[in-house]
Amino acid sequence: MTAATFPEWRGLPLDEIVVRCRELVEDADFPTVRRWRDGGGKVVGHFQVYFPEEIAHAAGLLPFKVRGAPVEPTQAESHFGSYLCSIIKSSLELALSGRVPLDLFVTHPICDAARNLAGVWGRNVSYPCRILYLPQNPNSGFAAQYLRDEYDRVRRLCGELAGRDITDDDLRHSIDVFNENRTLLRRLYALKRERPWLLPVDEAYVLMSVGGLVPREEHNELLRTVLPLLEARTLPRRDQIRVILEGGFCEQPPLDLLRAIARSCYVVDDDLLIGLRWLVEDVPQSGDPLQALAESYIDRSAHSPVQHDLRKPKDRMLLERLDQADSQAAILMAAKMCEPGLEELVVHTRALDGRGIRYFVSEFEENMTSFDSLEIQLETFVENLVFD
Amino acid sequence: MTIVGRGNEAGARLFRQWFEGLTAAADEGRGAAYVFVMGSLCELLRVFDFPIVFPEINSLQAAVRRVAAEYLNEAENYGYSPDICGYVKADVATQLRGGAHPMGKIPKPALAVATNACNTYIKWGEIWERMYGMPLFTLDIPGSRGAGLASSRGSDDFERDRRYVAAQITELIALCERVSGRKFDIDRLRQHLGWANELNQGWQRVLELNRSTPALFNALSDGTIYLGVVNGFRGAPEGAAFFRDLVEEMTQKAEQGIGTPIDEKWRLIFVGVPCYPIFRRFSELFSDWGGVFVNSTYLWFASGGANLGFCYDLQHPLDSLAEGVLLGVRDAMDSMFFQTQALVRMIDDYAVDGVVYHPIKSCRTVSTGLADSRRALMAQRDIPSLFVESDMMDKRVVSEAQMKNRIDAFFEGLAARRHQAAAAPA
Numbered sequence: 001m002t003a004a005t006f007p008e009w010r011g012l013p014l015d016e017i018v019v020r021c022r023e024l025v026e027d028a029d030f031p032t033v034r035r036w037r038d039g040g041g042k043v044v045g046h047f048q049v050y051f052p053e054e055i056a057h058a059a060g061l062l063p064f065k066v067r068g069a070p071v072e073p074t075q076a077e078s079h080f081g082s083y084l085c086s087i088i089k090s091s092l093e094l095a096l097s098g099r100v101p102l103d104l105f106v107t108h109p110i111c112d113a114a115r116n117l118a119g120v121w122g123r124n125v126s127y128p129c130r131i132l133y134l135p136q137n138p139n140s141g142f143a144a145q146y147l148r149d150e151y152d153r154v155r156r157l158c159g160e161l162a163g164r165d166i167t168d169d170d171l172r173h174s175i176d177v178f179n180e181n182r183t184l185l186r187r188l189y190a191l192k193r194e195r196p197w198l199l200p201v202d203e204a205y206v207l208m209s210v211g212g213l214v215p216r217e218e219h220n221e222l223l224r225t226v227l228p229l230l231e232a233r234t235l236p237r238r239d240q241i242r243v244i245l246e247g248g249f250c251e252q253p254p255l256d257l258l259r260a261i262a263r264s265c266y267v268v269d270d271d272l273l274i275g276l277r278w279l280v281e282d283v284p285q286s287g288d289p290l291q292a293l294a295e296s297y298i299d300r301s302a303h304s305p306v307q308h309d310l311r312k313p314k315d316r317m318l319l320e321r322l323d324q325a326d327s328q329a330a331i332l333m334a335a336k337m338c339e340p341g342l343e344e345l346v347v348h349t350r351a352l353d354g355r356g357i358r359y360f361v362s363e364f365e366e367n368m369t370s371f372d373s374l375e376i377q378l379e380t381f382v383e384n385l386v387f388d
Numbered sequence: 389m390t391i392v393g394r395g396n397e398a399g400a401r402l403f404r405q406w407f408e409g410l411t412a413a414a415d416e417g418r419g420a421a422y423v424f425v426m427g428s429l430c431e432l433l434r435v436f437d438f439p440i441v442f443p444e445i446n447s448l449q450a451a452v453r454r455v456a457a458e459y460l461n462e463a464e465n466y467g468y469s470p471d472i473c474g475y476v477k478a479d480v481a482t483q484l485r486g487g488a489h490p491m492g493k494i495p496k497p498a499l500a501v502a503t504n505a506c507n508t509y510i511k512w513g514e515i516w517e518r519m520y521g522m523p524l525f526t527l528d529i530p531g532s533r534g535a536g537l538a539s540s541r542g543s544d545d546f547e548r549d550r551r552y553v554a555a556q557i558t559e560l561i562a563l564c565e566r567v568s569g570r571k572f573d574i575d576r577l578r579q580h581l582g583w584a585n586e587l588n589q590g591w592q593r594v595l596e597l598n599r600s601t602p603a604l605f606n607a608l609s610d611g612t613i614y615l616g617v618v619n620g621f622r623g624a625p626e627g628a629a630f631f632r633d634l635v636e637e638m639t640q641k642a643e644q645g646i647g648t649p650i651d652e653k654w655r656l657i658f659v660g661v662p663c664y665p666i667f668r669r670f671s672e673l674f675s676d677w678g679g680v681f682v683n684s685t686y687l688w689f690a691s692g693g694a695n696l697g698f699c700y701d702l703q704h705p706l707d708s709l710a711e712g713v714l715l716g717v718r719d720a721m722d723s724m725f726f727q728t729q730a731l732v733r734m735i736d737d738y739a740v741d742g743v744v745y746h747p748i749k750s751c752r753t754v755s756t757g758l759a760d761s762r763r764a765l766m767a768q769r770d771i772p773s774l775f776v777e778s779d780m781m782d783k784r785v786v787s788e789a790q791m792k793n794r795i796d797a798f799f800e801g802l803a804a805r806r807h808q809a810a811a812a813p814a
Contacts, residue, residue, distance in 0.1 A: 079760040081747040081777055083471065088756065109531075112507045116757035119725040122535045123764045130534045136504040137528035142555035146530075149548045153533070308510045308526050315518070334469075339752060342469040343476075343511050347518070349467060 003039055005032035005062075006214045009222060014229040021206040021222075024213060026255060028069040030100050032213045036062045037101060042161055045100065047091065047107040047117055048250045049304055050134065050275040052293050054178050054283075055154045057216060058170035059162035064100065065212030066091050067252055067273070068366050071099070079120055085337040086366050087251035088113050095125055104161055105129045106154070110250065110306040111340050130157065138298045139310045147294035155290065171289035179282040181216050184223035189269065189277070191230060193325050196266035197237040199230055201245065202258040204267075209252075211276050240266045241385055243360075244325050246318065246348060247333030247341055248272035249304040253364045260375040261331065264382045269325035271304060278302050305340040314344060315351035322357065329385055330359040331378075335366070358385055392646055395605075395634040399613040402630060403491075406620050411492035413439040419498025419567070422516060426692045427503030427529055427717040431584045431623035431700075431709065432560065435576045436568040439495055442619055443512070446489055447478035451664035451781045453490040460782060473508050474750040474781025476515070483519055496520060499567045501560065503527045505692075505717050506753045523567065525560050529553060529714055531721040536729070538718060541711070554710035574705060580623035581700040581709065590631025591618050592697030597638040598682050599738050601655075602647025604638045607681040608658050609671045610648070618691045653678025654802055657734055659685045659727070659761070660746035661754055663791075665783040673792055674744070677799040682738045685723045685731075689754070693719035724754050728764045735771060742802055743773040748780045772805060774798040 004010075009020040024032065033043055044056040045066045053063035068087030076092035094100040104127055109115030115131075122129035132154060135143040159166045185208060192199045207226060211219040243265045247253075252272065261267060281300040284292045303312040322330060332348050334341035345361060352359045360381045362374055413420060421438035423429060430440055450456045456478055463477035464470060466484065487494040497516050502509040502524060513524040530549045532538040539545035561572050594614065598604050605611060614634065621627025641647075656674065658681045663670040674681070688695045693716025701708040723730065734740065745762050747755030755777075762773055776794050778786040 079763065080757075081755050081759050083749045084752065084756060109504070109507065112752035113756045115507065115753065116725055118534055119757050120760045123728070123760055128534065130537075131531065133504075133528075133530040133533070135528055136510060137526040137556060139526075140528070140552075140556050140559055142552055143528075146528075146548070146552040150530075153545070305511075306507070308514065308524075310524075313517070314514065337471050339472050339508065340511060342472050345469070346467040347514075 003035070004218055005035040006210065006218055006222075014226065014233070017222075017226055017229075018203050018206065021210050022202075022255065025206045025209045026070070028071045028094075028099060030064075030069075030094070030213065033062070033064055033100055036215070042103040043101070044158065044161070045095075045102040045105045047105075047110075047114060048087070048275060049108070049110055049306060050278040050297070051106060051108070051132065052151055052154065052297070053216070054171060054174040054293060055151060055166065056158050057177065058155075058166045058174040059158040059164070061103070061158055061162055062215060064102070065273070065275070066094070066100070066105070067212065067250075069094055069099075070254060070367050071097075072367075079124065083337055084113055085251055085335050087335065088117065090366065091117070092120060092124070095121060103127050104157065106132050108132050108134050111338070113339070114250075128157070134307075135298070136308055138307070144291070144294045144298050147297060148288070148291045151290040151293055168289050172285055175283045175285060175289055175292070177216050177220065180220050181211065181223070182277070182279060182282060184220060184227065185211070185277050187227055188223065188230075191227070193268045196242065196268050197235050197240075198233045200259075200262035201267035201270065202255055202262050205258055205272055206255070208276060209273060212273065239386075240264065241329055241382055242266050242268045242325065242327045243329045243331050244268060244322050244327045245270035245272070245331045245333065246321075246344075247335070247364075249274045249306065250341070251335035251338060251366050253333060254366060254368055254371075257364060257368070257371055257374070260371045261378065263375070264378050265331070267331070268327050269321055271302075274302050274304050305344040314347045318348050318351050319355060329357060332359050332361045334363050336363050391633070391637045391640060394637050395630070396610060396613055398630055398633065399617050402617055402621060402626055407489075407491040410439055410441065410494055414487050414493040414495035418495055419522070420495040422497040422500035422513070424502055424506070424509045425619045425690050426505035426509075426720045427501075427527060427713055428619060428622060428692060429501050429527065429557075429560070429713065430619075431580045432557070432577060433501070433564065434580045434623050435573060436564045436570050438498065438564075438568065440620070441494055441497070443479040443482075444475050445616060445619065446482060446491070446494060447475040447781060448664045449491050450478045450482075450489065452667050454665070455490050456665060456781050457783060470782075471749075473512075474779060476508060476512050478781060479512070480515060483516070497522050499563065500524045501527055503529050503717055505529060505531075505721055508753065523563055525563055527553070527556055527560065527713075529717040531718050532726060535726040538722060541715075546714075550707075550710050550714055553714045554707060557706060557710055557713070577705050577709070578702045581702060581705055583625050583628040584623040585699045586628035587618060587622055587631050588694045589697045589699065590628075590635050591691060591694045593635050594631070594638050595683060595687060595695055597635070597642050600642040600647075601739065602645070602652040603655065603680045603682045604641045604647065606648050606671065606675070607684045607687055608662060608674070609668075611681070611684065611687050612662060615687055615690055618694050622694070648675075648680055650675045650680065651678055652680045654741045654799070655680060655682045655739055657681065657683055657731065657738070657740050657743045658746065659731065659743060660758060661686055661690075661748050661751055661780045663746065663748075663778045663786060664780050665786050666788060669788065670791075673795045677795075679742075679799065681744075682740065683734055685727050689720040689723040691720075692716050695719070725757060728761055728768070731761075731765055732768055735769060740771070742798065743771060744798075745773060745775045747775075747777050749777070749785050750779050750781050772798065772802055
């Protein structure tokens with residue numbers, strides 16, 4: 001394994017660690033990728049929402065979550081038409097500008113815009129660009145077998161890039177690393193849900209988000225260090241409402257927007273970077289590891305607007321998230337021009353109306369810089385709830 | 389006896405009959421199968437006698453008949469954003485109106501089949517699930533994993549994909565039996581596949597025949613009529629007969645050198661989706677200059693890959709259906725996402741003078757990659773192209789004056805280029 005890609009947090013007190021994580025997450029030059037490559041490593045970029053990172057990890061590659069960035073798409077703009085969300089353009093900008101040098105790019109057709117990415121990237125970069133067709137019919141009895149075979153294709157692809165075969169034992173080791181990561185992230189979210197005054201949404205977000213930028217062993221080390229410190233925090237409990245936040249499954253809201261929300265509400269659950277938490281239980285270590293990963297994706301997974309599953313109707317899943325988090329209200333967001341997100345707003349608002357639950361609706365963009373108006377609206381919403 | 393123009397008349401008549409049938413089904417309270425143009429599975433659904441509804445076609449008909457705005461407004465008042473697909477919103481309004489549509493009355497869905505060729509298909513189907521509580525079957529069709537990476541028939545990778553599709557078709561048959569109350573009849577499937585074979589091969593031949601100079605039909609205007617029959621009558625005897633006749637008509641036109649009604653000066657390719665809110669005028673903006681569209685990617689992907697001319701093996705109908713659906717829908721996706729090389733071939737095969745890209749706000753599936761695709765084509769071939777954006781439903785984002793300016797300039801450029809070429813020393 002190469003040297004640490006993100007050593008800056010080590011030895012620091014909790015607040016300083018969070019600051020370092022925030023700086024890393026906001027750094028559009030993605031220094032961890034460069035450090036990894038400087039150490040001779042290769043990088044697999046995978047677009048939102050979910051990718052079986054264990055397979056790339058087992059090949060000794062760095063899986064890097066391509067989630068856009070707050071950058072001006074000066075080079076990417078001319079490759080697209082109008083009426084598109086920002087993440088599509090800013091992600092290509094990272095590639096064209098050389099900010100994120102990759103060795104392989106994999107995208108999954110999560111939406112009508114993103115399904116074009118393999119074509120667009122492939123025409124403009126020299127490394128391979130591939131589509132991973134995750135099953136959109138997970139209810140088929142054949143879906144797990146199909147997905148297992150798809151994962152085998154990814155295994156071959158990553159093996160070719162790494163110059164070696166990926167064995168089942170390699171995969172089991174990686175599953176072990178990622179299972180620990182899942183456990184730690186569940187603990188992070190449990191803390192946010194149970195004692196939200198100890199962990200504002202923006203801080204939880206940066207601590208989680210680092211996972212998509214560094215080797216997962218490093219992220220595990222960070223979370224193992226930070227979680228006890230967070231749990232031992234002595235921050236005052238304020239009289240804030242408990243809300244869930246929906247709409248962060250793909251394009252990410254700016255951190256300052258999350259900070260503005262945190263000033264008014266306790267966000268007790270959300271779908272921010274849901275792909276990092278897609279598998280909701282540990283992946284079994286026994287048997288065929290690819291089959292185990294495939295079955296976990298299909299049977300033990302979260303939900304998002306971009307996956308259709310008869311077992312997960314969108315309105316019911318929203319209400320379940322709300323109930324499980326013991327939330328009083330919801331903040332429903334959609335990235336500008338994000339078709340699945342905007343369509344989901346109709347489902348969600350009607351589901352909440354049906355239960356008489358209050359909600360706040362807003363659109364956002366990763367590049368937005370002014371939050372004053374939104375924060376005032378949100379404060380008004382919260383005051384209405386508190387004094388109603 | 390002249391048979392010129394027969395196809396357009398027959399296509400319009402078949403459409404009227406189709407909507408009359410849908411109106412009757414709605415009045416009788418029969419539940420329909422809602423499907424989409426890329427992977428409709430009509431061949432199979434007809435075995436169960438479902439009335440077939442194509443919500444995409446309903447929506448575009450609302451636009452062509454210039455009533456889309458009121459439908460869009462109704463859906464937006466219901467909560468749908470101005471920034472999502474206009475087809476979806478027009479359909480939502482149609483459903484909210486109890487099926488009232490300018491062509492007739494649309495029956496409610498008994499089930500819906502949506503492939504993953506367009507993600508909006510699936511989100512759209514979820515709307516009906518919530519409205520009616522009927523089953524939505526998502527038919528997952530793996531596409532090419534990258535440009536030029538379509539697996540070959542018979543290869544291990546292809547067989548894996550085919551088995552996945554075949555397994556889903558078996559599951560769909562069970563669902564159809566449950567919903568319709570009818571047993572699956574494989575001999576009826578053979579019959580419908582046979583008619584689909586005639587339609588597929590006829591469509592492929594019609595497209596090939598348009599390599600003639602002058603072109604035999606305008607791919608933008610006439611082609612859209614034929615495309616409607618490809619979709620609405622796939623697997624039906626009327627569809628097979630229509631294409632037998634159309635091939636005969638086009639063959640005769642080719643033999644006699646009969647082109648479209650305009651004086652053909654420029655042979656064009658259309659990439660994208662037509663501007664239905666001003667459909668006739670949009671076509672005239674090109675034809676007024678003598679521009680004829682000789683082919684389009686629309687006629688490929690919106691036919692669900694019928695352009696391949698795939699012939700089902702009637703001895704092995706289910707396996708062959710899986711293979712045909714996989715190949716067709718995959719080709720439709722390739723026509724949208726990896727079309728550069730196909731366009732290069734089309735330019736040569738059809739002696740094309742220029743390429744018109746028409747991305748639209750409503751459809752990101754088709755439109756997202758077009759600017760980049762155009763760059764790639766320009767890098768490979770020295771051919772003039774036009775990039776003009778509007779919409780297929782929403783007149784609010786259609787600026788006819790701006791469009792005309794751009795189109796006029798495009799043709800002036802074509803003329804200047806031809807003049808320079810003629811003046812250049814040999």
